[in-house]
Amino acid sequence: MPRVGGGVRGYVKVPLVNKRGAETGPAKSRPADSWCCKMLVAFVGVTSTAVLILFSTGAVTTERVLQRSSDVDGQSPPPASSAVVVRQTPPGTVAELPSTMTQRAVAPGLRPCPTKGAVTVQVAGRLGNQMWQYATTWATARKTGLEPFVPRSLRRTLDKIFRDLSVPPVEVISHCHVNWTNSVKSPYDWKKRPGQNVFLPIYPFYETFVLQWVDELRRVFTFHDELLQASHDTLRSIGNSSGATTYVGVHVRRTDYGHHLWIRGREHLASSKFFLDAMAYFKAKYRDDVVFVVTSDDPIWCQQNLAKGSSDVFIAGGSGLSTPEKDLALMAACNHSILDYGTFGCWGAILANGETIVYNLSVSVETSMIAAKLIPNWRVMD
Numbered sequence: 001m002p003r004v005g006g007g008v009r010g011y012v013k014v015p016l017v018n019k020r021g022a023e024t025g026p027a028k029s030r031p032a033d034s035w036c037c038k039m040l041v042a043f044v045g046v047t048s049t050a051v052l053i054l055f056s057t058g059a060v061t062t063e064r065v066l067q068r069s070s071d072v073d074g075q076s077p078p079p080a081s082s083a084v085v086v087r088q089t090p091p092g093t094v095a096e097l098p099s100t101m102t103q104r105a106v107a108p109g110l111r112p113c114p115t116k117g118a119v120t121v122q123v124a125g126r127l128g129n130q131m132w133q134y135a136t137t138w139a140t141a142r143k144t145g146l147e148p149f150v151p152r153s154l155r156r157t158l159d160k161i162f163r164d165l166s167v168p169p170v171e172v173i174s175h176c177h178v179n180w181t182n183s184v185k186s187p188y189d190w191k192k193r194p195g196q197n198v199f200l201p202i203y204p205f206y207e208t209f210v211l212q213w214v215d216e217l218r219r220v221f222t223f224h225d226e227l228l229q230a231s232h233d234t235l236r237s238i239g240n241s242s243g244a245t246t247y248v249g250v251h252v253r254r255t256d257y258g259h260h261l262w263i264r265g266r267e268h269l270a271s272s273k274f275f276l277d278a279m280a281y282f283k284a285k286y287r288d289d290v291v292f293v294v295t296s297d298d299p300i301w302c303q304q305n306l307a308k309g310s311s312d313v314f315i316a317g318g319s320g321l322s323t324p325e326k327d328l329a330l331m332a333a334c335n336h337s338i339l340d341y342g343t344f345g346c347w348g349a350i351l352a353n354g355e356t357i358v359y360n361l362s363v364s365v366e367t368s369m370i371a372a373k374l375i376p377n378w379r380v381m382d
């Protein structure tokens, strides 16, 4: 996993399984001032990161800095590789530059300070959560007219997977002394107090707000050609061996989620019955002209419970060769989706943009359940 944090290292310790734990945990675990403390930590983090970046990016090649600035203006986005590979001169060399030179080298990569205000987000969690953090920033900017920025670590994660991301790293306004402490925490708060900056916490994701732009978000998250090519090759070879032309992506989340569901709502993981019923639904609908492409953090369980004796179920990454980005691209390339829960699977199904069957959780604030209410061709099944 890429390093999580950037300017918000104070948040990295929030465990992934406790999705939105900060908002939903018992009151005694949330001292009233914890937000302020965290904000202070975040602010100090942002400030010190900004300072660090001024020094470290001073040594980054000018070429990259210029590419950054064109990315910022949304004109010609840089090739993905330039955004991913951060080449820095070894520590120590910056100090040899006269400060005026450092200043000149950095200036082209910076952008004018936001006049109306800015929105940014704290980063934590893995790919699915980070996509929500990016999308929430993007959507908040769209709604409020504030300028969006994301921590560099978030761009680094997403640039490996998607091309043409337009929200620049917050470091491009590191010279602006934006007082993030003096900001609101959501697009809803901003509506009550416009004129503020928005500093979005890790959770919640404001799904109802964000998903009003679900069609645009499918374009925001456009995969790199290599990932598209790889997933289409995989599907083609699966289709070739099975003869089927309809692909249903099945996302099975297990490992850490059992604990999460129990804490959240005294619920258990979806049983094999849910997946088999949902698969039966698609088989009936497509008269067996269908194959199931399973992505999971527990491929062995899937092999034993979903694929036994079936010639139409393919487990991706069973050999341990898959990666989250490959799994996501594969889900997105499928025509339809079966999804239990979890932000990662939600994005897979959103990007696939087909009919989606979602496991019926009683915890209605889960992202998958909210999405099932909002996106027209999604529905829940017991």
Ligand SMILES: *[C@@H]1O[C@H](CO)[C@@H](O)[C@H](O)[C@H]1NC(C)=O
Residues within 6 Å of the ligand: 179, 181, 182
């Ligand atoms: C930022 O805003 C807070 C809250 O309004 C204020 O207390 C603090 O002094 C400000 N910090 C700076 C550096 O202006």
Ligand SMILES: *[C@@H]1O[C@H](CO)[C@@H](O)[C@H](O)[C@H]1NC(C)=O
Residues within 6 Å of the ligand: 236, 237, 240
């Ligand atoms: C599909 O199957 C045919 C015949 O078995 C084979 O010649 C061809 O290479 C296969 N194509 C792919 C993409 O696997």
Ligand SMILES: *[C@@H]1O[C@H](CO)[C@@H](O)[C@H](O)[C@H]1NC(C)=O
Residues within 6 Å of the ligand: 235, 245, 246, 247, 333, 334, 335
């Ligand atoms: C189903 O998905 C495959 C792979 O992405 C695509 O080639 C095909 O056109 C899709 N079929 C339909 C009916 O959309």
Ligand SMILES: *[C@@H]1O[C@H](CO)[C@@H](O)[C@H](O)[C@H]1NC(C)=O
Residues within 6 Å of the ligand: 360, 361, 362, 380, 381, 382
């Ligand atoms: C989902 O579960 C709830 C109980 O938690 C039930 O009332 C509802 O009918 C179920 N929905 C579907 C579509 O099965």
